[in-house]
Amino acid sequence: MARRVDIETKTEELVLPIIEANNFELVDVEYVKEGANWYLRVYADKEGGIAIDDCVLISRSLEEKLDAEDFIEDAYILEVSSPGLGRPLKKEKDYVSGQELCESLGVSRTAVWKAIRQLEEQGYVIEAVRNKGYRLVEEADVLTVAELHSVLDTKWLGKELEYYYETDSTNNRARDAAEKGASHGFLAVADCQTAGKGRRGRVWNSPHGTDIYMSFVLRPTFTPSQASMLTLVAGMAVVKGVQKATGLSAMIKWPNDAVVNGKKICGILTEMSTEEDAIRYVVPGIGINVNATEFPEEIRDKATSLKLELGRSVKRSDVICAVAESFEEYYEIFEKTCDMSGLLSAYDEMLVNMEKTVCVLDPKGEYRGKALGIDEEGCLLVEKENGEVVHVLSGEVSVRGIYGYV
Ligand code: BTN
Secondary structure: OHHHHHHHHHHHHHHHHHHHHOOOEEEEEEEEEEOOEEEEEEEEEEOOEOOHHHHHHHHHHHHHHHHHOOOOOOOEEEEOOOHHHHHHHHHOOOOEOHHHHHHHHOOOHHHHHHHHHHHHHOOOEEEEEOOOEEEEEEOOOOOOHHHHHHHOOOOOOOOOEEEEOOEOOHHHHHHHHHHOOOOOOOEEEEOOEOOOEOHHHOEOOOOOOOOEEEEEOEOOOOOHHHHOOHHHHHHHHHHHHHHHHHOOOOEEEOOOEEEEOOEEOEEEEEEEEEEOOEEEEEEEEEEEOOOOOOOOHHHOOOEOOHHHHHOOOOOHHHHHHHHHHHHHHHHHHHHHHOOOOOOHHHHHHHEOOOOOEEEEEEOOEEEEEEEEEEOOOOOEEEEOOOOOEEEEOOOEEEEOOOOOOO
C-alpha cells in the first residue's frame, strides 16, 4: 500500500508535466497489481485517438525521471496501454480496415498492429483477414478504467471512477474518496476485495476475476431516514441492470436482495456519514455474483451467479454499465419526492414476494400473511389472515419458495 501511495503522489508531479509538454490529453492513470509488481498505466489521448508511439515516449521519459529520482524499485514497471482501439472496433460489427483504424485514431500501421496484439493479450478475440481488416469476435472480460469508460453511458454516475485490481473493500475506497471531496457519482470498482463487507458484520466473499464489487458516492440533500430507502433503489437498479445485460428474469426479494430462480445473486451494503442530522455522503456498495461457480458452504444452497443461471460467462463491465445506468434513472425519480412513491409500481412488478405468503420474523412474534407490495416509505405491506394490513419496516421476511422456505 505504501508503494502505491508513493506512485500516486508522484503521478501528478511526473506524469502531468510530460503530458502537458507533449500536448496530450491525460485520459486516465491506473494502478494494476500483477503478482508482486505494480504497473502504472497511463492513458493519453491526442487528437481524439491514442498514439502508441507517442505513449512509449511518455513511458520512457517517466521511467528515466523516476529512475533519476531513485524512486522506482525493481517492482515498478511502467506501461502504457491503448484504450483507443477498443472503441472503433466495438462500434463496428463488420471488418474495419487497418487504414480506417489508422485514420480514425491518427496513428501508424505499426501502432494499430501493436494495439491489436495488446488487446489479444487481454483476452479479446480479433479476426484479421487480408484485404478486409479486423473484426472483434469476442470481447474480453477485462475490468480497467479504460474499459469501464468505454462502456459507461451515464450522466453522472462513474464519470469519476477508480479501479483496483485488489483492495480491502470498495466501500472503504468510496468513503475515503468522499472524505477527500469526491463528487456525487464517484465510482470505485475492484477485481477482488480482501475484506469485503456484508450486512450485520458478515464477510462478503470477493475472489479475483469473477464477480462485481462496486461502490459509489452520493451527496443527497434529503434526510438520513429518507436515505435508508436508497438500498431499495439500488436493488431495483441491480434487477433492471441484470435483466438488460443478460435477459435473465431477475426479481427483488424485499427489501433489496436481487434473486434469479429463487437464489440470491447480489448483496447491497449502504453506508452513510452524517453531521447533525444532515447527510455528508452515502455509499451504496453492490456485490454481484457474475461468473462465480462455487460458493462458501454456508450460502451454497441460496446463492447463484449469472453464469450458473445462463450457462455462459458474462462480461462484468456490461453489467456494471447497465446497473449504473438504471441506478441513475431510478435515483432521479426518487429525488423528486424523496420517497418511493414514484417507483412504487416498478418496484412491485419486480417483487418476487408479490401476492405470496410470507413469514414475518417479528421479535414480538412470528406471523404469516400475504405480501401486497411496498408503501411510499419502502415498508412491505403484509395482509394477515384476519384482514389487518401491517406495514413491515424492519425484521426479516422469509418467503415461500425462496431460499428453500416452504
Ligand atoms: C450483504 O450482506 O448482502 C451485503 C453485501 C455487500 C457486498 C458489497 S461488494 C461491494 C461493496 N464492498 C463491500 O465491502 N461490500 C459491498
